Amino acid sequence: MELQKYAGSILLPDTDVVFRNIKNAKRFAIDIGGSLTKIAYYSTVSHRKVLYNAEKDSAASVDGKDYQYESSETERLHFVKFETKYIEHCLDFIRNHLVFSKESMAGKSIKATGGGAYKYAELIQQKLGLTVEKEDEIGSLIKGCNFLLRNIPDEQFSYSRHEDPEYRFINTEPHIFPYLLVNIGSGVSIMKVEADDKYDRIGGTSMGGGTFWGLGSLLTKAKGFDELLQLASEGDHRNVDLLVKDIYGGDYSALGLTGGIIASSFGKAMHHGHTKNDDSPGFSEADIARSLLFTVSNDIGQIASLYAMLHGLKRVYFGGYFLRNHPVSMHTISFAINYWSRGAVQALFLRHEGYLGAIGAFLRGAEECDTEKYSWGENYAGSSGLQSPLPHPPVGGWPGGTIDQLEIDRCDQQLTFFPLLAHPEEYVPDAVDLTKDKEARDYWLSCFESSLGSFVNRAISSQPNSPDSKERANKFRDKYLQRLHNLKNHPFAYGNLTVRSLLDMREHCLNEFDFPDPYLQQKKLENENALKLLKNHLDFLDGLDYNKRQETLIRGVLAGNVFDWGAKEVVELMEKGLGFKEAADKLQVRPWLHDDLDAWINRQQQSPYRCAVIFLDNSGCDVVLGIIPFVRELLLRGTRVVLCANSKPALNDVTAEELTMLMKQVTAVCPIISKHLENYTLCIRESGQASPCLDLSRLPLSLVDEIVQWGCDLVVMEGMGRAIHTNLLTPLTCDSLKLAVIKNRWLAHRLGGDMFSVMCKYETGSKKVSGEFSITNSVSTAAS
Known part of the structure; x- marks a missing residue:
């Protein structure tokens, strides 16, 4: 296979802005989809830790008496997304930073999943010199899903566009099974998951994201998937779809159908022109896109509901390129599930659903990620959140913009529920969700921002012998301040916004810049x-x-x-x-x-x-x-x-x-x-x-x-x-x-x-x- 057959791309940055801590990366995996490629890698992050009862060492000690700092390491998993059309340069970047700079990886293999694991297997071998170990896509998705549900707080949520708040984060731990996983890519696969090692693909449909994108490209001038979704958000499907009231003049009470229910998708297209004018009511491209979105979503929702009710399942998780945490897609799927199941089935989504396959592939054979020994937690100093990718400035040949990444840190041990909780399945640590209370949210965000100066000063004074303490403290301030401002616009970014999450985020940012214990x-x-x-x-x-x-x-x-x-x-x-x-x-x-x-x-x-x-x-x-x-x-x-x-x-x-x-x-x-x-x-x-x-x-x-x-x-x-x-x-x-x-x-x-x-x-x-x-x-x- 000749390399020239693959699309070129803009150069990836030779920097840690996107690939953080890349110099210490040790193992990685790749999930190559038709549109997006997700790279997962494992690294160790060095940071300061206080060594108690140390002998006097004025160079390293804080006060020259009782303790000094020692170097400690945290195990971290990183996940980064790129467009698959830039696959060549992604692999070049991996080769330069993850493989050939690490002699210990020579002769080893790379875990790969997704359709691209087969399509680009030869390219990967040529570029990286590694054997490609193909991991089952469905198995990787499920393994990644279970991992996130167990380890990341507020990972799952329901969505309703017309409710306040729109996002409602759900707790199902410690009982995550059974559930239905509906992966909406180009087509749709439906999996019944009963345990970590017990799952089956029980169905699917060819009417998926590819259907929406393909027909949308034929019927509108939208140039891409995101543009098509944006177009759909601006349209009114009632101009294109034939409703019950258009046939009966109102509700069809005998069958319990309200007038606003769609009787025939695109039904009005039989009678009206394409462009609105004074002589014809017509419809716009936005209306077409909206109707198409409803057509595909209702089909997926109905099929998923039928499978869920057939197998007695109450929870259905949706993931895949069709969603990617887009509000319009999630709203239509949620509405369809609620309608077709009459409220008996709950549509749920995942904050990091795009990483399921990459996580699952990485976990295969990764001893350092043994979920029987360790728990993991989201690193708020390094992760992007729901609908809030992290901004970064222009660097090298990389234009300024946004990146989408997830970082999780390994805990020293396995964590679990307190055994004396009266209702562990209902447990939420926080007594209030600030996403529901604007007055409280505004107050606490302002409170944490106004007190930031004292923490900067405390951080600097805690390390008087460090020549760069002021520089690092200012970086801490800038990062935490950026997080606070981001949360004002996207309060759902990291799950439930609470006083606890704001405190945790501040601690994570302090540790990010090597201030482990300012007090x-x-x-x-x-x-x-x-x-x-x-x-x-x-x-x-x-x-x-x-x-x-x-x-x-x-x-x-x-x-x-x-x-x-x-x-x-x-x-x-x-x-x-x-x-x-x-x-x-x-x-x-x-x-x-x-x-x-x-x-x-x-x-x-x-x-x-x-x-x-x-x-x-x-x-x-x-x-x-x-x-x-x-x-x-x-x-x-x-x-x-x-x-x-x-x-x-x-x-x-x-x-x-x-x-x-x-x-x-x-x-x-x-x-x-x-x-x-x-x-x-x-x-x-x-x-x-x-x-x-x-x-x-x-x-x-x-x-x-x-x-x-x-x-x-x-x-x-x-x-x-x-x-x-x-x-x-x-x-x-x-x-x-x-x-x-x-x-x-x-x-x-x-x-x-x-x-x-x-x-x-x-x-x-x-x-x-x-x-x-x-x-x-x-x-x-x-x-x-």
Whole structure:
């Protein structure tokens, strides 16, 4: 096969703007479709990590005393799209950057799927010198789909153009099977998926995207698929289609058909001319395109509905070139499915549906991606989102414009659902979706933007010995600011827009520019100061009677929770010097905004809990003077305690590694803590989180196994991020205690309180959320 037969292209850029971290790429796969080529590659990303208890090293150390940075690596998967007509230059780029620059890949094979895996097999071998291992297209699609459903939050959604919001993100974990996968390419394939290794192609139709594009090219002057879709969005199909009311003068009640239902696609074309004029109603090319879109979509929707109902399936996922997250296509498919199934079948779409085949092909034989050992998560600093491809400036021979890519990072372990969720299939971490609440969305986007300067300054000051810290901090600012502005126009870009997602995105951008823990020095200082007060505080508590001690312990947790560098209005107080007693004095006077303190004290007078799992928040006074005395009380009552802290840094939240070191210092002050640590009745565990918030659908499997083994019957969550922004409305099968101080004036007013209002929410197991903070009342307020 001669290379000249293939179309040339513009030169791809010799830069990491499109192919990020290309120099460290190790393995890749390719999915070649008729229109788009998707390239998948695996890389390791180096970044800074704090090495604790290191010997003094002034060149690498932050403060020259107790710790220094070491190099760490994150495993990352990258997926990038290109048009297939540029296949030659894509392969040239791969050859120059992914193959021949890597001796370790010499003589190896490349995984390939899609029709182009056969069509271009010889070209790939000639260009790359690699053996082409062709992977089954259907199997790759399904493997990729299952991978995304399990690993990417808010991956799936329903779409309705005339509802607010248009996008509704659906949670089906932990039960993703069974489902129907309808892949709409040139034609349509329909697959029934019952398990990872149990699926069948049960049908299809030749009326697919190729039909729409082909007939559209014959009937209109549209020059491409996207132009044809745009044309369809501007048209009115009623000028071309024959409706029920055109035949009967209105509804056909005997058969339950409304007048607006299409009786015959293109039926009016028999009677009217092509161009509108004064003498004939006619119809436009836009009307033709709209009618054609409805014709194809209704056909696909009806067939998919029939297959779904025949096999008793409620969920149908749609993917393929015909959709590519185009609102017009998704709307017509959704309408057709709803109509033909009478609402019994749900049409669902995937944010990254274009990558299913590439992901599936890549996963074949990729040991580093073993889904039995690791979970994955979207990297918000590097991924484009739904309807919001990332802009990039002109570089080299590459024109400025947009790119479409997905990046996901490997977690250190397998993550799974918290076993004590009352309704895991309904679990959503966030109490509010900002896509549904414009007032809250505008406020929080503005809030995060206005506080950005302080994070830039904190990042710079955290690495005083680094000559490029200011440059990297400014790049962090620019990237995060670009993300915030993009979300103003595309709030659905990364799934549900929430306070949690905005916090996570900020952490991802900080890590992107090598600021893994900007508050490290601050946390160390606050821990040291709080430890000096611990012994006297414990002695004070021991001098109180039982009921007074229980109340003081809860007040102590709340007072400690005031110390939060993520709360803009509290930062000023902390910078001036805020003491533990001063913080306690600022708490709302009882009755609190939500006040279950008496119920909690009454429960404590009964039999002790077997095992309590506590999800921690901040370092310093929060953990040392708030949580540790509270834990000590539980231990004295005979309760095993599991302290769950972040796996990775976020703001001034304590990490599990930091907590382990801190508890060694606490043991010198408190023999009770020392004894229980030695007996393993007090344990420190990673929560699997790298966020100020808490997602109970992504906890380490090892932690979940221990929770089940020890019979946990109490869960404590503290802080705004864990107990208000997330999980305020989450019912558990065991008792729960949610404690937080509201340190945002806008949020406090929305909840009916003021600054330093207190949330003390105690619920018995399996109790549904009701009353003042019910789902209907709180979904637009409690975590907005």
